[in-house]
Amino acid sequence: MRAFKANLAVLNGRYSEVERRLLETFVSEGLDSRIEIDFSDFVTLSFRNLVRDGLVEVETPPQVLDYSSRPGNQIRAVENPDGTVRFLSEGKRVSGYDLYTLSAAGKVFVGRWFAAEPVTGNLLE
Numbered sequence: 001m002r003a004f005k006a007n008l009a010v011l012n013g014r015y016s017e018v019e020r021r022l023l024e025t026f027v028s029e030g031l032d033s034r035i036e037i038d039f040s041d042f043v044t045l046s047f048r049n050l051v052r053d054g055l056v057e058v059e060t061p062p063q064v065l066d067y068s069s070r071p072g073n074q075i076r077a078v079e080n081p082d083g084t085v086r087f088l089s090e091g092k093r094v095s096g097y098d099l100y101t102l103s104a105a106g107k108v109f110v111g112r113w114f115a116a117e118p119v120t121g122n123l124l125e
Contacts, residue, residue, distance in 0.1 A: 039096045056103065
């Protein structure tokens, strides 16, 4: 019970409710699952800490990208051989979806969290 409470203090201080729900979804869907989430700036900001800490990786499938630009600018983007997108003009992504997966460190982190083992240390540094 003490380990569970200590982990909760770490998780609540570092990750938002939305981020914790994403980690819980990986547990229920499987640690190797890919979770599709509609793109928005809000979603990107909501999962920022998990991505920055290297626990979650984000993949943006090029075929679903939708862009807008300032009036008068035309958006042009090309798909690179590796699947990434390169912009040829200014613009901002406005829709599509991203695929979220747990990194190797994320799998260890979630495994420790749900086993009530300490989640502090090198995993968060």
